[in-house]
Amino acid sequence: xxxxxxxxxxxxxxxxxxxxxxxxxxxxxxxxxxxxxxxxxxxxxxxxxxxxxxxxxxxxxxxxxxxxxxxxxxxxxxxxxxxxxxxxxxxxxxxxxxxxxxxxxxxxxxxxxxxxxxxxxxxxxxxxxxxxxxxxxxxxxxxxxxxxxxxxxxxxxxxxxxxxxxxxxxxxxxxxxxxxxxxxxxxxxxxxxxxxxxxxxxxxxxxxxxxxxxxxxxxxxxxxxxxxxxxxxxxxxxxxxxxxxxxxxxxxxxxxxxxxxxxxxxxxxxxxxxxxxxxxxxxxxxxxxxxxxxxxxxxxxxxxxxxxxxxxxxxxxxxxxxxxxxxxxxxxxxxxxxxxxxxxxxxxxxxxxxxxxxxxxxxxxxxxxxx
Amino acid sequence: xxxxxxxxxxxxxxxxxxxxxxxxxxxxxxxxxxxxxxxxxxxxxxxxxxxxxxxxxxxxxxxxxxxxxxxxxxxxxxxxxxxxxxxxxxxxxxxxxxxxxxxxxxxxxxxxxxxxxxxxxxxxxxxxxxxxxxxxxxxxxxxxxxxxxxxxxxxxxxxxxxxxxxxxxxxxxxxxxxxxxxxxxxxxxxxxxxxxxxxxxxxxxxxxxxxxxxxxxxxxxxxxxxxxxxxxxxxxxxxxxxxxxxxxxxxxxxxxxxxxxxxxxxxxx
Numbered sequence: 001x002x003x004x005x006x007x008x009x010x011x012x013x014x015x016x017x018x019x020x021x022x023x024x025x026x027x028x029x030x031x032x033x034x035x036x037x038x039x040x041x042x043x044x045x046x047x048x049x050x051x052x053x054x055x056x057x058x059x060x061x062x063x064x065x066x067x068x069x070x071x072x073x074x075x076x077x078x079x080x081x082x083x084x085x086x087x088x089x090x091x092x093x094x095x096x097x098x099x100x101x102x103x104x105x106x107x108x109x110x111x112x113x114x115x116x117x118x119x120x121x122x123x124x125x126x127x128x129x130x131x132x133x134x135x136x137x138x139x140x141x142x143x144x145x146x147x148x149x150x151x152x153x154x155x156x157x158x159x160x161x162x163x164x165x166x167x168x169x170x171x172x173x174x175x176x177x178x179x180x181x182x183x184x185x186x187x188x189x190x191x192x193x194x195x196x197x198x199x200x201x202x203x204x205x206x207x208x209x210x211x212x213x214x215x216x217x218x219x220x221x222x223x224x225x226x227x228x229x230x231x232x233x234x235x236x237x238x239x240x241x242x243x244x245x246x247x248x249x250x251x252x253x254x255x256x257x258x259x260x261x262x263x264x265x266x267x268x269x270x271x272x273x274x275x276x277x278x279x280x281x282x283x284x285x286x287x288x289x290x291x292x293x294x295x296x297x298x299x300x301x302x303x304x305x306x307x308x309x310x311x312x313x314x315x316x317x318x319x320x321x322x323x324x325x326x327x328x329x330x331x332x333x334x335x336x337x338x339x340x341x342x343x344x345x346x347x348x349x350x351x352x353x354x355x356x357x358x359x360x361x362x363x364x365x366x367x368x369x370x371x
Numbered sequence: 372x373x374x375x376x377x378x379x380x381x382x383x384x385x386x387x388x389x390x391x392x393x394x395x396x397x398x399x400x401x402x403x404x405x406x407x408x409x410x411x412x413x414x415x416x417x418x419x420x421x422x423x424x425x426x427x428x429x430x431x432x433x434x435x436x437x438x439x440x441x442x443x444x445x446x447x448x449x450x451x452x453x454x455x456x457x458x459x460x461x462x463x464x465x466x467x468x469x470x471x472x473x474x475x476x477x478x479x480x481x482x483x484x485x486x487x488x489x490x491x492x493x494x495x496x497x498x499x500x501x502x503x504x505x506x507x508x509x510x511x512x513x514x515x516x517x518x519x520x521x522x523x524x525x526x527x528x529x530x531x532x533x534x535x536x537x538x539x540x541x542x543x544x545x546x547x548x549x550x551x552x553x554x555x556x557x558x559x560x561x562x563x564x565x566x567x568x569x570x571x572x573x574x575x576x577x578x579x580x581x582x583x584x585x586x587x588x589x590x591x592x593x594x595x596x597x598x599x600x601x602x603x604x605x606x607x608x609x610x611x612x613x614x615x616x617x618x619x620x621x622x623x624x625x626x627x628x629x630x631x632x633x634x635x636x637x638x639x640x
Binding site: 106 | 535537538540542544545546548556559560562
């Protein structure tokens with residue numbers, strides 16, 4: 001078995017809790033220095049996988065290699081990984097300095113050296129002078145930073161983060177996202193980050209593993225996941241997506257083509273088209289890939305006429321729902337509000353709306369098994 | 372914060388009066404004991420004859436009282452330490468591990484609270500004599516352990532329950548094994564509960580009579596000494612003085628135990 005293909009290499013890992021399978025045949029590689037996210041809804045197994053990396057859960061079968069070393073027999077306190085807990089788990093009976101220095105006991109450093117390292121960490125997390133504060137006097141954001149410092153001071157090979165931003169309010173969370181990303185670049189340590197927030201995962205990660213029901217659906221870069229999802233589940237978990245039923249009908253042109261529900265015979269990128277002629281497929285198109293205009297746009301290769309059935313004004317953007325002939329569900333369209341808007345557009349009118357799109361934006365997925 | 376307006380927290384006059392009457396009836400008989408311990412007469416009756424420290428002075432010079440006190444302190448200290456250690460182990464097991472029949476186990480641990488002391492006392496006495504163990508302070512200690520363990524567990528359980536398990540995981544994650552994790556994280560965090568348990572179990576053992584009655588050998592504990600002195604009417608005022616002292620110390624210890632046991636529990640994150 002080769003282990004050289006990833007800094008962290010997860011090989012065919014299964015995990016059962018009783019008869020419940022929490023992790024189902026998960027294999028992936030995480031590179032050194034990567035900011036890697038495990039993304040999924042609650043109960044998808046992402047936290048279990050993280051706890052396996054930390055050593056708090058054993059694997060039922062399979063093996064996890066960290067830096068080439070198998071880990072199954074290594075207890076948590078001997079693993080070269082450190083974790084930032086969801087609750088932060090700051091020790092309430094210790095002050096900030098003793099919390100950060102907690103893991104240094106075994107290194108038997110002189111006190112001056114230890115204090116210097118703590119001060120360095122406090123600088124790094126932008127809380128200089130907080131060493132003597134009591135743990136109970138800290139705000140949520142400060143606790144989160146202390147938890148980071150406490151883990152990073154040990155120079156782990158991998159830092160595990162279990163939804164560390166979940167407890168923070170929106171503004172602080174966005175600020176911490178940026179800081180976390182900058183920090184990761186600064187220290188160069190491999191981060192494995194668990195989150196259920198797709199936006200957070202897209203913002204932070206070099207690569208993301210989307211998980212569902214204990215399985216990994218797709219591992220890709222943020223753009224890869226968003227622009228070219230491999231399954232309908234991934235496509236609808238990350239952002240919004242319009243789906244159309246279609247049948248492959250190549251016409252020999254530079255692009256492939258698909259006969260599509262409501263949209264007609266449309267060209268699609270060739271690299272997306274792997275199925276033979278006549279095969280049923282799904283055509284997927286993001287809401288913001290559509291252009292909306294009251295008249296048929298000049299020069300658009302493909303456009304379809306519809307009627308506005310609903311609209312919502314969201315500030316920076318507006319969402320429209322356009323019904324077209326031949327498709328039951330209205331198409332979701334999202335446009336940026338470039339000019340000044342006067343709220344949601346009037347939908348009572350019967351005026352036609354034209355939808356156009358760039359063929360390169362189309363994603364072809366396997367036909368829906370579930371229907 | 373104003374509690375005045377809310378429905379639940381509105382002051383309730385009849386309930387307050389009831390509480391006053393309740394406390395009065397509960398503690399009135401006990402208040403007679405310190406009162407008569409300062410009475411300048413060997414008879415316990417009204418009207419009071421005058422104020423004196425005579426009975427306390429007599430206690431001071433009586434060697435058997437000191438012996439009994441020392442016996443009680445020895446037993447109490449040993450019982451407090453052992454039952455608290457067992458309580459820590461039990462509370463940790465109950466809160467940390469998934470195990471079948473856990474609630475039944477907790478019920479069994481708490482059972483001595485409701486089993487009459489006389490039954491336990493007789494049972495232990497029979498067991499000891501069957502096994503040929505002579506009655507001594509050791510057998511009293513054993514009896515007191517049974518009485519005190521439920522109190523130790525009941526004092527420590529809330530401490531362990533209000534304890535985020537990821538604290539111990541964090542310690543393991545930061546490189547400490549189970550032994551160090553216990554001493555660096557678990558123990559300091561449950562420390563107030565441990566102190567409360569020590570004080571409470573010491574007090575209970577110190578005051579306990581029924582088990583001591585069945586299991587004492589030749590060395591009496593303080594309550595046993597009092598029991599012995601009741602036969603001599605002229606000693607009664609001294610008994611009252613001794614009882615007042617025990618009452619006073621017990622109250623202080625239990626109050627301190629309650630106060631320490633709750634430290635930090637309310638304001639924790």
